[in-house]
Amino acid sequence: MTDRYDPYDADRPLTMGCRCGRHASDAEHATAELQARCETSAFEAESNAFIEATLVKALFPQDAVRRRFLRAVGKGSAMAAIGSVLPVASLQAMAQEKGALEKKELKIGFIPITCATPLIMAHPLGFYSKQGLDVQVVKTAGWALIRDKMMNREYDATHFLSPMPVAISMGVGSNAVPMNVASIQNTNGQAITLHVKHKDKRDPKQWKGFKFAVPFEFSMHNFLLRYYVAEAGLDPDRDIQIRVVPPPEMVANLRAGNIDGYLGPDPFNQRAVFEEIGFLHLLTKDLWNGHPCCAFGTSTEFIQQNPNAFAALYRAVLTSSAMARKPENRELIAKVISPQAYLNQPETVVAQVLTGKFADGLGNIRTVPDRADFDPIPWQSMAVWMLTQMKRWGYVKGDVNYKQIAEKVFLLTDAKRTMKQLGQPVPEGAYPKFTVMGKVFDPEKPEPYLSGFAIKRS
Amino acid sequence: MTGVSLKLRAALLSALLLAVFVGAWQLATRPVAAAAGPALTPEQIEYQKMLGKDPTAASASTSSGFPTPAQFAATAAGHLARPFYDNGPNDKGIGLQLAYSLGRVGLGFGLAVLVAVPLGFLIGMSPLVHRALDPFIQVLKPISPLAWMPLALYTIKDSSVSGIFVIFICSVWPLLINTAFGVSGVRREWLNVARTLEVKPQRLAFEVILPAAAPTILTGMRISMGIAWLVIVAAEMLVGGTGIGYFVWNEWNNLSLTNVMFAIAVIGLVGMGLDQLFARAQKAVTYAE
Numbered sequence: 001m002t003d004r005y006d007p008y009d010a011d012r013p014l015t016m017g018c019r020c021g022r023h024a025s026d027a028e029h030a031t032a033e034l035q036a037r038c039e040t041s042a043f044e045a046e047s048n049a050f051i052e053a054t055l056v057k058a059l060f061p062q063d064a065v066r067r068r069f070l071r072a073v074g075k076g077s078a079m080a081a082i083g084s085v086l087p088v089a090s091l092q093a094m095a096q097e098k099g100a101l102e103k104k105e106l107k108i109g110f111i112p113i114t115c116a117t118p119l120i121m122a123h124p125l126g127f128y129s130k131q132g133l134d135v136q137v138v139k140t141a142g143w144a145l146i147r148d149k150m151m152n153r154e155y156d157a158t159h160f161l162s163p164m165p166v167a168i169s170m171g172v173g174s175n176a177v178p179m180n181v182a183s184i185q186n187t188n189g190q191a192i193t194l195h196v197k198h199k200d201k202r203d204p205k206q207w208k209g210f211k212f213a214v215p216f217e218f219s220m221h222n223f224l225l226r227y228y229v230a231e232a233g234l235d236p237d238r239d240i241q242i243r244v245v246p247p248p249e250m251v252a253n254l255r256a257g258n259i260d261g262y263l264g265p266d267p268f269n270q271r272a273v274f275e276e277i278g279f280l281h282l283l284t285k286d287l288w289n290g291h292p293c294c295a296f297g298t299s300t301e302f303i304q305q306n307p308n309a310f311a312a313l314y315r316a317v318l319t320s321s322a323m324a325r326k327p328e329n330r331e332l333i334a335k336v337i338s339p340q341a342y343l344n345q346p347e348t349v350v351a352q353v354l355t356g357k358f359a360d361g362l363g364n365i366r367t368v369p370d371r372a373d374f375d376p377i378p379w380q381s382m383a384v385w386m387l388t389q390m391k392r393w394g395y396v397k398g399d400v401n402y403k404q405i406a407e408k409v410f411l412l413t414d415a416k417r418t419m420k421q422l423g424q425p426v427p428e429g430a431y432p433k434f435t436v437m438g439k440v441f442d443p444e445k446p447e448p449y450l451s452g453f454a455i456k457r458s
Numbered sequence: 459m460t461g462v463s464l465k466l467r468a469a470l471l472s473a474l475l476l477a478v479f480v481g482a483w484q485l486a487t488r489p490v491a492a493a494a495g496p497a498l499t500p501e502q503i504e505y506q507k508m509l510g511k512d513p514t515a516a517s518a519s520t521s522s523g524f525p526t527p528a529q530f531a532a533t534a535a536g537h538l539a540r541p542f543y544d545n546g547p548n549d550k551g552i553g554l555q556l557a558y559s560l561g562r563v564g565l566g567f568g569l570a571v572l573v574a575v576p577l578g579f580l581i582g583m584s585p586l587v588h589r590a591l592d593p594f595i596q597v598l599k600p601i602s603p604l605a606w607m608p609l610a611l612y613t614i615k616d617s618s619v620s621g622i623f624v625i626f627i628c629s630v631w632p633l634l635i636n637t638a639f640g641v642s643g644v645r646r647e648w649l650n651v652a653r654t655l656e657v658k659p660q661r662l663a664f665e666v667i668l669p670a671a672a673p674t675i676l677t678g679m680r681i682s683m684g685i686a687w688l689v690i691v692a693a694e695m696l697v698g699g700t701g702i703g704y705f706v707w708n709e710w711n712n713l714s715l716t717n718v719m720f721a722i723a724v725i726g727l728v729g730m731g732l733d734q735l736f737a738r739a740q741k742a743v744t745y746a747e
Contacts, residue, residue, distance in 0.1 A: 112711060139548040141698035141707060145617070152615040248711035274509055275713065341549035344712045352508055359508035365501060 026347075030335035031124045037329065101132055102306040106313065109140045109149055109158040111215075112343045113247050113265040114353050115186045115294035116159045118320035118374055120342050121333055127320050131312035139342075142246035143216040150299065151177050156306075157298035157313060159185060162378075163386045165297045167218040169409050172396055178300035181378045181410045182314055183321065185294040189353070189372030190221060190284040191269040192228070194261035195254055196277060199362065204232035213245035213253060213262035220293050223389040224284055225263040230455040231437055236393070237457070254278055265293065266353040266372065267345050272361070274349050279361025283371055288436040290375065292382045314418045321376040322424055327369060330354040378415055380406040381431040381443035388446045394457035402446045480527050487526045525716040533716040534723070548708075550700065552721075556728060558700040562618070562693075563686045566625025570682060574630045575675065578637025579663065582671070588638065595634065603628035603689050607696055617697045621690070628689045629682035636678025640671030672743040680736035687729045702728075 070078050106128075110116040120137060122128055128135035138155070140146050147168060149155045165179035194201070201207065207229065214222040226236040234240055245253055250264045255277045262268075263284070272278030284291060296317050303310045323329055334351035337343050343350060352358035356371035383406035390396045416426050431443040441449055450456070498506070525533070541553030581588045603624045610620035644667050652666050694703025702725060709717035 136547050138699065139708070141696060141704075145611075145696075145698065148611045149617060152611070152617070154615075154617060248707075251713060252710065271713070276509060339549070340708070340712075341545050344708055346510060348508060348510060359505050363502075363505065365505055365508065 025339070027124075027335050027339045030332040034121075034323065034329060034332050034336060035125055037323075101309045101312060103156070103309045104132065105134045105136075106156040106309065107136050107138055107154065109138050109146050109155040111143065111146065111159060111247060111265075112139055112345075113294075114267050114337075114343070114350060114372060115189060115265050117333060117337060117354070118185055118317055118324050118376070119159050119296055120337050121324065122316050122320035124336050124342075125320070125323070127316040128313070131316045133309065133312055133316065135313075135316075137342075141248075143219070147174060150179070151175070153299075156302055157182075157296065157310075160295045160297045161216055161219040161221075162292045162295040162382065163218040163220065163223070163390070164216070165295065166383055166386055166405060166409050167390070167395070170396065170405065172390070173218060179297055179409065180300055180303060181295040181297045181383075182310075183296050183317060183376040183411075183415050184292045184378050184382070185296050185321075185374065185376075187290050187292055187373045187375045188283070188285040188370060189266055190224070190263060190293055191266065192225070192261060192263045192281040192284070193250075193254070193269045193272045193278040193361075194281045195257070195259075196279055196361065198260060199279065202281065204229050204234060207232075207234060207260075208239050209241075210260040211241045211243065211258070213243050213250050213259045213264065215247045215250075215264060216244055217395070218390070220284075220291060220386070221263045221265070223386065223393075224287055224291070226393060227389065227436065228263075228287055230453065233455075235455050251275060251277070267343065267349045270349045270353050270358060271345065273359055274346065276361075280358075283368065285368070285371060288434060289370070290373070290434070291436075292378075295378065296376075311418065314414070315422060318376055318415070318418055318422055318424065321374045322422070324374040327355070376415065376419070377427065378410040378412050379430070379432055380410045380412055381434065381441070383410045384431070384443040384446055385434065385436070385441055388441075388450045392450055392453060392456045400446075402443075484527050487524045525719065530716055530719060534720050537717075537720060547699070552702075552705065552724065555700060555702050555705045556724065559690050559694065559702045560728075562621050562701065563625055563683075563690050566622045567629050567683060567686050569622070569626045570629040570633055571679070573626075574633035574678075575637050578634045578675075578678075579641050579667070581634070581638040582641025582643075583667075588642070595631065599631040599635075603685075604692055604696065607693065611697075617699065621693045621697050621701075624693045625686045625690060629686045632681040632685065633675075633678045636681070637671065637675050640674025640678075641667055643674065644670040669743070669745070673740060673745075676736060676740040676743055680733065680740060683732050683736055684729070687725075687732055691725060 108119060110119055123135060123137045140149065143161060143164065146155075146158055146160065147164060150158050150160075151168070151174065160179075160181070162181060162184060165181050167173050168177055168179045170176060212225060214225055216222065222242065225242065229236050229240060236242060243259065245259070245262070247265050247268050250259075250262045250268050251272050253259050254262065254272055255275065261278070261281065269278070269280055273280060284293075298310065298313075324333060331351055331354070334347055334354050338345050338347040338350045353372055356369045357365065357367045358371070360366050380403070384402045387396070387400050387402050387405060391400055412430055419426050433443065434441045439452075537552045541551045543551040544554060581591055606624055606627055607620060610623045611617060614620050614623060648666055648670065649662075652662050657666070690701065691703040691706065694701035695707040698704050698707060702721060706718055706721045709721065
């Protein structure tokens, strides 16, 4: 059984199509390979090792003492000794233990973009069913519809733009319904794409009068594009035009000349290159390395009514994120999520986005391994930054209680707890500082940060 | 010249037009032989491959990107070969998608008939009701059905029911107006005869007015069905999930013109079929005075 999917078999090509002949398509073959990778003992051992490490750390709070102990008795006898006094195995089992699920059949919405990779791939790879959930991932036509279907309770959880739950919770742009960001789906992975006719206009100062598209008002895309042009001295409300266009329609609009460019999600930046109508002006990674983009979230009501189902969903998505973060998995993931049921894109386009080895539309092949990443931690300082930008451009008015909103919407503690359960490394802190276009953002001082901008509405 | 030969000549002309169209299409999309440029460096070859082209392949030709008739036929054959496959919520066969669309149209249209025909009767028979309702009908009629979508989504709180509602709202007006017009146009003499014979109101409605107004009502139905079929595609592109409109949207995402064209052809054929259905029914109820 397991040798059938052995990814370590030297005699079988791992990435180049289904040559083992056991699967109907490349995508199915890749699915099997990835499943095998996460079911290998290595993946589980990693999680068990983490639990054991936590226990040993509890026994020896000072690392120097642990090292002296190990050196004195040797690794083998130390393991046996600890194993005899501590129920390591049953603790490991307990970490995996789940409460009774209140709801098993769940509907999760997604927009067909690479940002949704962890949510999508968890479906074919069986991460949801492994948690006892019967999840349908439903492709959705646009962000407004995601918002409406989430507020209608048609979806139990969804792929959000990370500022959306903040806006919906505050009642900005809709009725106020408490929503939560359970985890960030992806970091980086966006780009500014310009029409090929603007190849010589690489300086944003030359963009006066340009028409740009962003996927939604409450999106990092909108905030980052505004930030970028404002740094170049252009007023995003007066000197350029910013339109809301659903991501899938961006390439068609660029081809038709309705827009000069967009700050949009992949694969549609790479798709414009593929179609030879656009080039990648810059990756958003170069504006803010590690910026959040999309989120996995749900309503506060759903979490309260279905705590165990939510926890199971959480575990599935975080497992998926951990898989997606590993560069060696990316090429296979591209095969799994490219077919019609998910992204419906040429595989080479998705692979270029995920692996970071891509054609830039100007005739060069660039290698940027961190072009897209899937760091799931919902830092509350990210929410504070979003709020400063929402206030900067007049989406919210008056005083904003930054930290209160950030802590209500971004479930950092829950994310950390679930990651710990899964044996994933958990970082410290809640409000790390970020550097956006060379300027340090201190989440403790949002107001001074805001008043430091030359171009703003408030 | 007899009627038969006219029919034959018309069919021949149609076939000729189709042949010209396909010929022009073939000509416009024929592959252009790639100009033998300077040899590409390995890096340039890799770059081309990333754009989905293989300059090293034997058939080194660039196409205009628009599908040729042969490519179109191959795609169509692929879809028609397995119309009812179901790979989960986001990937279904064309037959299933059509069934979803037809189901929505059927439901919305059926509801519209249930509401509009009795209401049209009332309006047609009572000048008072006619005058009272007329301003509302005149204001509501010209509203694009899709403009109702955000409101429907908000109030109904269910996207598939909202789709059905949009079909209902677009098909209700032609039906209502035609029914009222047909009912009010029933000849006075027939009503007078019925009244002289002391026919009960129910019998009057079903045995005199309904048959007399049936051709006009069916014209209303035919118009409504035409509009409903136009609107369902747009509504499904907005709401997504299932249906032929969703199929078009999904293939637009992928910029797959071949699939979009196939969907267009299917939409046209099904629309024609629906129209023919109502034309038949219309013929069946038409009477000579």
